[in-house]
Amino acid sequence: xxxxxxxxxxxxxxxxxxxxxxxxxxxxxxxxxxxxxxxxxxxxxxxxxxxxxxxxxxxxxxxxxxxxxxxxxxxxxxxxxxxxxxxxxxxxxxxxxxxxxxxxxxxxxxxxxxxxxxxxxxxxxxxxxxxxxxxxxxxxxxxxxxxxxxxxxxxxxxxxxxxxxxxxxxxxxxxxxxxxxxxxxxxxxxxxxxxxxxxxxxxxxxxxxxxxxxxxxxxxxxxxxxxxxxxxxxxxxxxxxxxxxxxxxxxxxxxxxxxxxxxxxxxxxxxxxxxxxxxxxxxxxxxxxxxxxxxxxxxxxxxxxxxxxxxxxxxxxxxxxxxxxxxxxxxxxxxxxxxxxxxxxxxxxxxxxxxxxxxxxxxxxxxxxxxxxxxxxxxxxxxxxxxxxxxxxxxxxxxxxxxxxxxxxxxxxxxxxxxxxxxxxxxxxxxxxxxxxxxxxxxxxxxxxxxxxxxxxxxxxxxxxxxxxxxxxxxxxxxxxxxxxxxxxxxxxxxxxxx
Amino acid sequence: xxxxxxxxxxxxxxxxxxxxxxxxxxxxxxxxxxxxxxxxxxxxxxxxxxxxxxxxxxxxxxxxxxxxxxxxxxxxxxxxxxxxxxxxxxxxxxxxxxxxxxxxxxxxxxxxxxxxxxxxxxxxxxxxxxxxxxxxxxxxxxxxxxxxxxxxxxxxxxxxxxxxxxxxxxxxxxxxxxxxxxxxxxxxxxxxxxxxxxxxxxxxxxxxxxxxxxxxxxxxxxxxxxxxxxxxxxxxxxxxxxxxxxxxxxxxxxxxxxxxxxxxxxxxxxxxxxxxxxxxxxxxxxxxxxxxxxxxxxxxxxxxxxxxxxxxxxxxxxxxx
Numbered sequence: 001x002x003x004x005x006x007x008x009x010x011x012x013x014x015x016x017x018x019x020x021x022x023x024x025x026x027x028x029x030x031x032x033x034x035x036x037x038x039x040x041x042x043x044x045x046x047x048x049x050x051x052x053x054x055x056x057x058x059x060x061x062x063x064x065x066x067x068x069x070x071x072x073x074x075x076x077x078x079x080x081x082x083x084x085x086x087x088x089x090x091x092x093x094x095x096x097x098x099x100x101x102x103x104x105x106x107x108x109x110x111x112x113x114x115x116x117x118x119x120x121x122x123x124x125x126x127x128x129x130x131x132x133x134x135x136x137x138x139x140x141x142x143x144x145x146x147x148x149x150x151x152x153x154x155x156x157x158x159x160x161x162x163x164x165x166x167x168x169x170x171x172x173x174x175x176x177x178x179x180x181x182x183x184x185x186x187x188x189x190x191x192x193x194x195x196x197x198x199x200x201x202x203x204x205x206x207x208x209x210x211x212x213x214x215x216x217x218x219x220x221x222x223x224x225x226x227x228x229x230x231x232x233x234x235x236x237x238x239x240x241x242x243x244x245x246x247x248x249x250x251x252x253x254x255x256x257x258x259x260x261x262x263x264x265x266x267x268x269x270x271x272x273x274x275x276x277x278x279x280x281x282x283x284x285x286x287x288x289x290x291x292x293x294x295x296x297x298x299x300x301x302x303x304x305x306x307x308x309x310x311x312x313x314x315x316x317x318x319x320x321x322x323x324x325x326x327x328x329x330x331x332x333x334x335x336x337x338x339x340x341x342x343x344x345x346x347x348x349x350x351x352x353x354x355x356x357x358x359x360x361x362x363x364x365x366x367x368x369x370x371x372x373x374x375x376x377x378x379x380x381x382x383x384x385x386x387x388x389x390x391x392x393x394x395x396x397x398x399x400x401x402x403x404x405x406x407x408x409x410x411x412x413x414x415x416x417x418x419x420x421x422x423x424x425x426x427x428x429x430x431x432x433x434x435x436x437x438x439x440x441x442x443x444x445x446x447x448x449x450x451x452x453x454x455x456x457x458x459x460x461x462x463x464x465x466x467x468x469x470x471x472x473x474x475x476x477x478x479x480x481x482x483x484x485x486x487x488x489x490x491x492x493x494x495x496x497x498x499x
Numbered sequence: 500x501x502x503x504x505x506x507x508x509x510x511x512x513x514x515x516x517x518x519x520x521x522x523x524x525x526x527x528x529x530x531x532x533x534x535x536x537x538x539x540x541x542x543x544x545x546x547x548x549x550x551x552x553x554x555x556x557x558x559x560x561x562x563x564x565x566x567x568x569x570x571x572x573x574x575x576x577x578x579x580x581x582x583x584x585x586x587x588x589x590x591x592x593x594x595x596x597x598x599x600x601x602x603x604x605x606x607x608x609x610x611x612x613x614x615x616x617x618x619x620x621x622x623x624x625x626x627x628x629x630x631x632x633x634x635x636x637x638x639x640x641x642x643x644x645x646x647x648x649x650x651x652x653x654x655x656x657x658x659x660x661x662x663x664x665x666x667x668x669x670x671x672x673x674x675x676x677x678x679x680x681x682x683x684x685x686x687x688x689x690x691x692x693x694x695x696x697x698x699x700x701x702x703x704x705x706x707x708x709x710x711x712x713x714x715x716x717x718x719x720x721x722x723x724x725x726x727x728x729x730x731x732x733x734x735x736x737x738x739x740x741x742x743x744x745x746x747x748x749x750x751x752x753x754x755x756x757x758x759x760x761x762x763x764x765x766x767x768x769x770x771x772x773x774x775x776x777x778x779x780x781x782x783x784x785x786x787x788x789x790x791x792x793x794x795x796x797x798x799x800x801x802x803x804x805x806x807x808x809x810x811x812x813x814x815x816x817x818x819x820x
Contacts, residue, residue, distance in 0.1 A: 271620055303703065328707040342705045345698035357706040360688040368686040411706070420529045 002065030005029045005192040006081075006161055011049060011059035021216040022059070027161065030190040032183060034203040034224070037213035038236055039457050043196055047163055051083045051210050052076040054150045063161075069150045080160035084167060090138045097121035097134035099154045125149075128185055144175030155191070162186070163194045168202060169290040172270075180206055189430060197216070198289050198456075200229050200496050212236055233492045242307070247463050247482065248442065252281035259450040260419055265310035267296045271474035274310070283441065283451040285465030287458065287495050293474040294454040297339050298421045301452075302334040314418075321442055328357060331418035335408055335425050337454075342407040344396055348476040351378045354411045381410035386436060402433025409422040409440065420444055421452040426460060438464055458491050470494045517758050517774045524778060528785045535788045542784065544667060550780030551669035552577065552728040553747060557754040557772035558680035559724035562717045563756050565684075567697035567764025570718060571627040572612060573725035573751055574744035575634035576605050580729030582638050585647035585739030594654050601726045601754060608634060613715030618759050631748065638741040647739040659734025675772075676724065680769045693717060697764025699790075703718025753780060753804050779804070 006027045013020040020042045027033045037043050043218055048054040050061070052072045061068045063079045070076050090099045097118045106113045106120075121134035130148045138146055149404075154162055164183075168176045172383060183193060183206055195207055203210065204224060211221040213234040220235040258277040263271040265274040271293035278284050285293045299305050301312065312319055314330055321327050327334075336342035343355050355362060355374045362377075364370045378392045385406045396404055405425060412420065422441065426434045441464050445451050455461050461468055462482070468491065471476035478494050485491060523551035528537050536542050544580060556573045563570045580601040587597040649655060661668045684690040695703040696710045703710050706754060708816040725744075756762060758771025782803055786796040 302705075323709070324704060324707045325709065334705065336705050340702050341699070345695050345702050345765065346605070347698050348694065352691065352694070356691065356703070359691045363688065368682075369688060369691065 002062070003028055004062070005064065006050070007062040007065075008046070008050065009060045009062070011046065012040075012057045013045055013049060013054065014057060019216050020049075020056075022097065023213070023216070023218055025211055025218070025221075025237070027191055027192045028209070030187050031208040032187060032193045032195050032206055034195045034197065034207035034210040035213065036197070036200070036203065036210065036232060036236065037219075041213040042216045043213055044165075047083065047165070047194070047196065047345050050076065051081055051163065077157065077159075080158060081163070082154035082157065082159035082161070083163040083165065084147065085165065090146055090150055090153070090413075092139035093137065095135050095137055096125070096141075096149050099138055099149065100124065100134075100156050102153075104157070121152075121156070124152050128152055128155065128182055130182065141142070142175065144171045144178060147171070148179065151182065151186070155186070159191070161192045161194070163196070165196045166290055167195070168197065168199065173352075176202070176342070188462070200232055203232075204229065214238070219454070229493070229496060230489075233489050237488055237492070248287070250442065250466070252279055252445065252466065254279060256280055259315060261311075261313040261316070263311040263313075265297065265300065266308040267293065267300050267305060267474075268308065271296050274476060276469055276476070276479070278450040278452065280448045280450055281445050282467065283445045283453055283465050285461040285468040286452065286454045286471060287461055287468050287491060288471035289495055290456070291473075292471040292495075294471055295423055296474075297471075298334055298423050298452060298454060300338075301327065301421065302332055304334075323393075328415065328417075333415055333417035333420050335405075335412060335413035335420070335422045337423040337427075339401070339405055339408055341426070344404060345466060346395075346397040349393045350382070350389055350396055350397060350399070350407055351375065353396050354378045354381055354392075354414065357411060358414045377414060378410070381407075381414065384436055385410055385413075385440070400430065400433075402429040402436075405429050405433065405437065408449070409437070413444075417449065419450045419452065421454075423454045424456060425453075426457065427457065434460075458488050458495075460493065462488055472498055505684045515759075516810060517768075517778070517807075520757075520810065521774050521778050521781075524781065524803075528781065532785055532788050537785060537788055542788075544670070546777065546780045546784050547673070548667050548669045549784070550776050551673045552731055552744070553754055553779070554673050554760070554773055554776040555676045555731070555749045556721075556725050556728050556747060556751045557758070557776050558676050558769055559717070559721040560751040560755040561680070561682065561758065561760050561767045561769045562693055563692075563721045564752070564760045564762060565697050565764060565767030566693045566714055566717045568616065568623040568714060568717060569627065569752065569762075570609075570612065570721045571611055571624070571748040572608055572631045572634055573728070574719060574747035575631045575638065576608055576725035577729035577732055577744035577747060578741050579634050579638040579641075580604055580726040581733040581739040581743050582641050582647065582732055582741060584733045584738075585649050586641070588649050588651045588654060589647060592651055594651065594657075597654070598730065602723055603766050605722035605724070605726025606719050607722070609719035610715065612722070613718040615716070617711040617714050635741070642741070644737075644741055649733060649737050649739070655709050655734050657666070657734065657739065658730050669735065672727075672731060676727070677769065677773055684767070684769045689713075689716070694765060694767065697767075699765070726761050750776075750779060755810075757804070757807055778807075 004026045008023065008025040009018050011023045023044060023046060045054065049056045052070045052075050055071060061070060061071055068079050071080065091102065100121045101117045106116055118134040125132060125134065130152055132145060132149065134139065138149065141149065151162065167179060171179060186193065195203065197203055201239060207224045209223050212219040212232065214236060219238065256279050259280045260278040263275050266272040274297055275376055276284065288294050296305060300307050301321065303321045303326050307321060319330050340346060351374065355378065359369055362370050362374050375392065381387065382389065382392060387406045388403050396407060425437055429437065438460065441451055441453065453461065453465060462485065466482050467474055468480045468482065470480065475499060480494065514546040560570065583604055584601045587593065587600055612627050612630055615621045616623050657668060659669065663671055691710045692713050695706065695708055696713045700710050729743065733739050754775035755772045757775030758768050760767040760772065782800055787800055791799065
């Protein structure tokens with residue numbers, strides 16, 4: 001018998017460009033193995049190969065020392081590999097027990113043996129110290145509890161290797177503690193866990209060993225006791241290659257009156273007391289871990305969420321932001337986080353998407369949409385933003401991610417906004433389009449617009465922002481001037497700190 | 500440079516499917532039933548006249564379904580409106596009052612549908628199914644199921660049996676509503692907002708579209724169009740009867756879907772709905788001419804609808820590659 005529950009050797013994978021360049025990754029039995037790396041380092045690709053979502057180009061996988069062939073998710077499940085998704089995959093309307101036995105229902109005389117399934121679920125749950133009745137409807141549970149049920153479901157199916165992807169991102173402190181106790185319990189039962197997270201403090205607390213990926217290669221792998229926050233960050237960033245987005249030193253009038261002033265903004269109980277100001281021509285970044293409240297702040301300013309408390313002033317004048325229309329009329333634009341769900345109507349054309357917010361203002365005699373003007377406007381967008389499409393009447397889901405994102409940008413630039421808020425605008429966008437988007441942000445700032453920029457890619461924040469606000473669990477924990485910021489390490493440090 | 504192949508790929512066959520089916524069905528009937536008077540001018544006019552109410556309701560139905568909703572109240576609204584109109588004409592003989600009350604009634608029911616869906620979060624199917632029964636029941640109750648004759652000749656001429664320059668008024672009304680519907684659907688911001696709401700409600704909201712308003716508006720529009728169909732029923736049959744428009748909600752849905760509007764919302768064609776509606780009327784007519792029993796007619800109608808919708812769906816799926 002091998003010491004390793006899982007071994008991956010010399011794994012390679014390319015999507016047009018190589019993403020994994022020969023990765024060795026091994027997890028011992030009953031250990032918690034942290035997997036870290038910046039965005040695009042290859043973590044999720046590696047996990048998707050392991051769980052059968054992608055097929056590898058080269059390399060070998062061993063489970064319990066024996067060669068394993070994993071072509072799809074069912075194969076992975078057969079080998080005892082289970083992924084606990086960020087977006088939980090339980091069926092909300094069914095009970096805990098029904099979810100645990102979904103697809104493996106036990107029957108007696110042809111009908112479901114509910115009593116047995118409830119009993120068995122209870123056994124699994126209590127053996128893991130999860131205090132929930134099997135006949136509870138999942139939809140009524142908290143996020144933390146649902147996640148634990150999902151883990152119990154995997155264990156009931158005799159999973160030996162669990163992949164936890166940012167499991168604490170939407171958990172409260174006490175739920176996180178509870179999850180850590182569960183992880184310890186699983187460990188004592190000999191279950192191996194791969195723990196993916198950007199939260200280094202948690203990793204240092206919960207993991208036994210760590211593997212750091214960088215640019216599709218293993219940067220470092222070690223026992224956790226030999227590591228600390230500094231060394232992890234160092235390995236994540238050292239000699240990072242790929243296209244660097246260099247900071248272009250730029251000027252804006254720092255003495256000018258505020259374009260936007262936000263005072264003590266409260267979004268909900270966990271995101272509160274957010275105060276900051278934005279000058280015309282300034283690019284203000286928001287850095288923080290998943291769940292730190294970055295998106296929620298932008299959405300509140302855009303009228304998508306109710307503001308519980310606080311004051312928002314535009315050029316010194318107090319404004320109310322009750323709905324999106326108010327925000328748009330006040331001159332806000334939001335490039336939302338989820339392009340496909342929030343940004344675009346995928347079954348419509350480039351043109352229809354690009355004119356949507358403006359369509360009421362594109363009218364002749366205040367009644368009919370001026371198609372000629374609309375076409376000209378969108379043709380112009382296509383030219384200026386270099387959107388690659390056969391014509392403006394092409395369905396948007398046929399465009400590449402980068403070009404789709406440019407249409408989202410075009411749609412808001414057509415509104416001539418004063419304040420442009422961008423939430424992860426380069427996610428899922430190819431490198432060329434990324435550079436174009438970054439240039440565009442700079443250009444907008446140079447035109448005296450105010451820019452609020454949220455990104456998980458610290459390199460990007462470092463490249464464009466004049467100032468970066470650091471958030472942790474819904475509170476502002478720092479404000480860094482780009483000039484004083486020397487290296488990405490500093491910023492990485494800042495977002496890990498509670499205060 | 501685009502090759503002719505990619506141009507071909509860009510043609511959305513599902514959009515034109517209804518016309519293809521329409522033409523093929525027409526040709527088949529013309530050949531098979533030509534000697535039984537199918538191609539007769541009067542017969543053709545008859546088909547258009549008989550389908551006028553469904554056609555008109557299908558205009559608003561296209562908006563409703565393009566917004567991702569469904570409205571089952573239309574038949575019941577038509578019946579109740581016919582009752583109101585005939586009762587008011589009986590007691591006051593005022594056409595204007597009758598029309599105002601009828602249209603107002605449709606508008607109010609549509610508004611309730613909208614509120615149930617947007618404020619109370621009911622699925623449109625259930626909300627409008629309940630409202631359908633409330634309205635239909637009221638139509639039965641108001642005169643205890645007896646019919647109310649209309650003796651106002653002007654009303655009957657304008658809204659039912661008259662002709663203008665040899666063209667039946669029902670066809671003129673149909674044309675009027677289609678022209679208005681096509682313009683509103685294709686040319687106004689409201690049409691765009693409707694499509695965006697059905698195509699991706701979240702994205703529409705993030706773009707500043709008040710989707711609550713849009714959904715309420717399409718239900719109100721549907722109510723108004725159904726009320727007008729009820730007025731036409733009353734005019735054509737010169738009476739109000741609670742049973743008018745029974746099953747029309749299904750015919751409207753079929754017409755709209757045949758016309759190339761997706762039940763999931765986000766796409767739609769008003770003129771397609773006209774072809775869908777007339778196609779069904781044509782099939783009806785042909786089956787009668789072919790001397791089929793009413794049982795056989797019903798079966799054949801069902802088969803044709805299933806085939807037609809399946810055909811456009813298959814083409815649609817192929818388009819999605």
